Amino acid sequence: xxxxxxxxxxxxxxxxxxxxxxxxxxxxxxxxxxxxxxxxxxxxxxxxxxxxxxxxxxxxxxxxxxxxxxxxxxxxxxxxxxxxxxxxxxxxxxxxxxxxxxxxxxxxxxxxxxxxxxxxxxxxxxxxxxxxxxxxxxxxxxxxxxxxxxxxxxxxxxxxxxxxxxxxxxxxxxxxxxxxxxxxxxxxxxxxxxxxxxxxxxxxxxxxxxxxxxxxxxxxxxxxxxxxxxxxxxxxxxxxxxxxxxxxxxxxxxxxxxxxxxxxxxxxxxxxxxxxxxxxxxxxxxxxxxxxxxxxxxxxxxxxxxxxxxxxxxxxxxxxxxxxxxxxxxxxxxxxxxxxxxxxxxxxxxxxxxxxxxxxxxxxxxxxxxxxxxxxxxxxxxxxxxxxxxxxxxxxxxxxxxxxxxxxxxxxxxxxxxxxxxxxxxxxxxxxxxxxxxxxxxxxxxxxxxxxxxxxxxxxxxxxxxxxxxxxxxxxxxxxxxxxxxxxxxxxxxxxxxxxxxxxxxxxxxxxxxxxxxxxxxxxxxxxxxxxxxx
Ligand SMILES: Cc1cc2nc3c(=O)[nH]c(=O)nc-3n(C[C@H](O)[C@H](O)[C@H](O)COP(=O)(O)OP(=O)(O)OC[C@H]3O[C@@H](n4cnc5c(N)ncnc54)[C@H](O)[C@@H]3O)c2cc1C
Ligand code: SF4
Numbered sequence: 001x002x003x004x005x006x007x008x009x010x011x012x013x014x015x016x017x018x019x020x021x022x023x024x025x026x027x028x029x030x031x032x033x034x035x036x037x038x039x040x041x042x043x044x045x046x047x048x049x050x051x052x053x054x055x056x057x058x059x060x061x062x063x064x065x066x067x068x069x070x071x072x073x074x075x076x077x078x079x080x081x082x083x084x085x086x087x088x089x090x091x092x093x094x095x096x097x098x099x100x101x102x103x104x105x106x107x108x109x110x111x112x113x114x115x116x117x118x119x120x121x122x123x124x125x126x127x128x129x130x131x132x133x134x135x136x137x138x139x140x141x142x143x144x145x146x147x148x149x150x151x152x153x154x155x156x157x158x159x160x161x162x163x164x165x166x167x168x169x170x171x172x173x174x175x176x177x178x179x180x181x182x183x184x185x186x187x188x189x190x191x192x193x194x195x196x197x198x199x200x201x202x203x204x205x206x207x208x209x210x211x212x213x214x215x216x217x218x219x220x221x222x223x224x225x226x227x228x229x230x231x232x233x234x235x236x237x238x239x240x241x242x243x244x245x246x247x248x249x250x251x252x253x254x255x256x257x258x259x260x261x262x263x264x265x266x267x268x269x270x271x272x273x274x275x276x277x278x279x280x281x282x283x284x285x286x287x288x289x290x291x292x293x294x295x296x297x298x299x300x301x302x303x304x305x306x307x308x309x310x311x312x313x314x315x316x317x318x319x320x321x322x323x324x325x326x327x328x329x330x331x332x333x334x335x336x337x338x339x340x341x342x343x344x345x346x347x348x349x350x351x352x353x354x355x356x357x358x359x360x361x362x363x364x365x366x367x368x369x370x371x372x373x374x375x376x377x378x379x380x381x382x383x384x385x386x387x388x389x390x391x392x393x394x395x396x397x398x399x400x401x402x403x404x405x406x407x408x409x410x411x412x413x414x415x416x417x418x419x420x421x422x423x424x425x426x427x428x429x430x431x432x433x434x435x436x437x438x439x440x441x442x443x444x445x446x447x448x449x450x451x452x453x454x455x456x457x458x459x460x461x462x463x464x465x466x467x468x469x470x471x472x473x474x475x476x477x478x479x480x481x482x483x484x485x486x487x488x489x490x491x492x493x494x495x496x497x498x499x500x501x502x503x504x505x506x507x508x509x510x511x512x513x514x515x516x517x518x519x520x521x522x523x524x525x526x527x528x529x530x531x532x533x534x535x
Contacts, residue, residue, distance in 0.1 A: 006032040007520060009249050009262040011234045011277070014082020015505040016489035017268030018212025018220075019129070023513035025220040027522035032260060033217070033226065034251060036233040036269075037078035040085050040213075046205040047198040054357040058086070058203065065395065066452060067403040074272075074455050079203075080230060081213030082270065083456065084502060088200035088323055088348060089180035089209055091132045092499035093123045093507075095331065096143040102332075102495075105339035106408030107385045109495040113465050113475050116143055122507035127178070130210040130506060134178030141328040142175075154179055154195075157319045160346075163376065164325055166426035177326045177345050180210030197320045200348030229253065236281040237265065237485070243285025245484050264516065268489040268509075271301070275392040275461035275491060276400050278472075291462070291472045291479035298393055300386035301404060302460040302496040305412045308347055309447035310375040311423050314431045317376055322349040330418045331498060341415040342382035342498035350377045371446070378419060378447075381457075382412040383498045392461050404452055412449075420445060457501055459490035476515045477508070488512050 007029035010017045021033050040058065045051040052058060056075070064072045079085050096116040102109040124147045127134075133151040136142065153176030156164055167174040183193035193208035207214045220226050231253060238248040238259075246265045251258045267274045275298040279289040289297050326345040333339050352368040384390075385407050393401045450456075465471025468480035477492050479485040488509045490501050497504075 004258070004260045006030045006260065006262040008032070008264045008266065008516065009034060009260060010266045010268060011249070012036075012082060012268035012270065012274075012489060013080050013217050013228075014212055014268065014270060014489060015084050015502045016509045017266065018081060018084070018216040019126075019506045019509040020266060020268065020488050020513050020516075021220040021226065022129070022216035023510055024516060024522075025223040025226050027517055027520065028223075028225050029520055029522060031220075031226045032262070033220070033228040034232040034234055034249070034260075035080050035228065035230050037080060038230045040079045040081070040203045042205060044205070046203045047196065049198065049351055049353040052198070052202050053354040062400075064400040064402055067401070067405075072402060072453050074453050076270065076272075076455050076458075079213075080217055080228070081211045084211040085203045085209075085213060086201055087209075087211070087456075087502060088500075089130075089211075089502075090177050090323060090345065090500045091127065091130055091180045091210075091503040091506075092178060093143055093145070094497040094499060094504050095141050097332065098495065098497040098499075102340060104383065104385060104408050105337070105410045109340075109383055109385055112494045113471075119504070119507050119511065120144070120146060122510045123503065125510050126503055126506040129510075130180040130215060130503070131182055132178045132180050132210070132503070133183065135176050138173070138175035139326065139328055140173045140175075141331045149178065152185075153177075154181065154183055154321065154324050155185060156324045157321065159315065159317045159319050159376075160322065160325050163426065167327065167422060169427070170422055170425035172327055172329045172422060174325055174327050177324055179323060182208040182210065195321045197349050197351070199321065200323055202348075234269070234277060237267075237277065237290055238281070239283060239285055239290070239482070243283070244482055246290075246482060262484075264484050264486065264520070266486045266488055266512075266516075268487065270489050271458040271461045271491040271493075272392050272400060272402065272455060274487055274489055276394050278462065279392070279394045280398055286481065291481045291485060293481050294469055294472055296388075296463055296470065296472050298461050299388045299391045300460040300463055301390045301392055301402065301458070302384045302386055302493065303404070303452075303455055304457040304496055304498070305342075305382040305384050305406060305409065306450040306454065306457065307380050307412065307416065307447055308350075308450070309378045309380060309416060309419060309445055310350065310371070311378065312371055312374050312444040312446065313376060314374070316373050317349070318373075319349050322346045322377060327419075327422070330415055334418065337414050339411060340383060340498065341411045341418065342380060344415065344419055345379050345381075347377050347379045350375060375446075380412065380415050380419065381498045381500070382408060382415055383496055384408055386460050386463070386495060402452065402455075416447075457490075457496070459493040459496055459501055462487050462491035463494050464492040465494065477512045486512060486516070
């Protein structure tokens with residue numbers, strides 16, 4: 001066996017690739033992990049809002065183009081652990097109904113080729129692996145689970161608990177958001193997580209966030225059969241003469257090109273970069289790009305319709321770790337709007353420095369400091385629908401072009417209105433109902449939709465399915481057109497639901513991992529026996 005030949009090559013170390021590497025590592029198979037980025041340096045700047053949010057120090061410097069040819073600076077990160085190094089670690093299961101077809105005001109959210117029950121055992125494994133802290137039974141839309149959370153939910157701080165009580169009095173069913181932080185509230189002196197205000201959007205300086213580097217890649221590389229190459233950008237994939245197999249992975253590293261060969265290649269570069277890689281790898285056997293006889297590669301890009309809505313109250317909000325409360329009462333609709341609206345939760349507590357970066361329009365004489373001290377910073381997510389015209393392409397120079405027109409927007413507007421209505425009904429012990437009428441005696445909400453560059457929730461660009469005419473991957477996430485090419489990042493999504501995507505990516509990577517262990521004839525096939533037999 002030559003030095004450049006492996007049983008499995010995994011490209012990318014985020015939620016998908018990192019988790020898969022962890023799952024396959026004990027098999028003893030020769031595994032090569034290729035990651036274009038380096039480790040996030042551990043430095044005080046990890047927790048500095050100016051450096052992280054204003055200077056965007058850890059974001060890629062790459063620029064892409066939008067549909068009008070305008071430059072786009074994507075808010076995405078190339079490091080070991082991928083975007084999980086920066087995520088807010090809200091780790092949700094998709095709702096059971098999200099796996100079926102759902103009618104939205106803006107169109108149809110199509111069914112997945114697998115059911116919730118097919119993924120359920122892997123959600124349970126994923127929650128265990130990523131140490132999700134949560135309470136079952138609080139979220140009215142929660143799907144059935146075969147096991148409890150192993151760690152209790154992260155508690156609300158007083159201002160958020162007050163809001164939770166207010167929402168409950170107003171007839172809503174607020175719940176504790178499931179989060180992957182290694183917080184031990186009963187033994188704070190020994191807790192790895194210190195419950196700080198720089199979590200969502202920041203790398204964790206003390207490695208207490210459940211990210212794919214700390215929990216998966218760092219563990220995988222302890223196995224002698226696993227090799228990780230960082231600063232290794234995969235430029236393209238080559239196929240053999242029949243076009244049925246990837247024969248070489250071409251890597252740019254140390255200023256030169258290197259080639260690696262393998263029995264199985266798993267692409268996991270994130271939904272935009274994975275599509276770009278397959279498109280860049282076009283050859284005579286695959287003129288539209290690899291695995292793309294269906295012409296779906298790059299299409300159906302989804303990223304959620306997200307917005308931040310700051311409710312500026314009379315009460316101050318001294319919360320440190322704000323991302324603990326969620327509201328899903330409007331997820332599937334309401335009496336006055338029969339279509340799904342989405343999910344309400346929080347971003348990390350916004351501060352004046354971060355606000356300067358986004359600088360939403362604010363009332364005159366209203367300092368950013370005052371605003372940040374009094375705001376409840378909601379995060380609203382609605383489903384965007386998979387439109388074939390919303391797509392990733394690559395221009396002649398290999399540059400990524402992201403063509404996107406938002407859809408299903410009425411659902412999001414309705415969700416914002418529902419939140420404002422709910423806030424009107426809340427009360428506080430000092431200001432009563434007036435608390436949420438703003439510091440100037442009127443309702444004050446400041447917010448903005450996340451722009452196209454906010455590609456944090458990217459998914460859907462290499463969808464899986466049973467029909468090779470309408471999907472690029474089969475149910476095991478293997479390319480229909482090739483025998484040894486798999487994709488395990490967020491690309492495989494058929495619809496995006498309205499909850500955060502990472503736990504579904506992680507669970508699916510574990511599912512595909514079981515299939516690969518079987519394919520490779522490995523002995524440590526995990527305990528789950530529910531893998532689909534359809535290939
Ligand atoms: C600020 C922020 C907050 C978020 N909060 C949440 C949250 O609370 N909950 C949630 O569920 N999700 C959240 N997300 C989204 C979540 O992080 C992503 O859904 C998830 O990380 C996607 O996993 P992935 O495997 O698809 O891709 P990624 O995690 O992006 O991993 C892709 C990897 O591939 C590497 N790569 C790319 N191209 C190449 C190439 N050509 N060659 C080699 N390597 C390559 C990249 O460097 C990267 O390491 C958040 C994201 C951000 C940015
Ligand atoms: S809250 Fe905990 S996990 Fe998050 S950055 Fe702070 S210490 Fe790390």
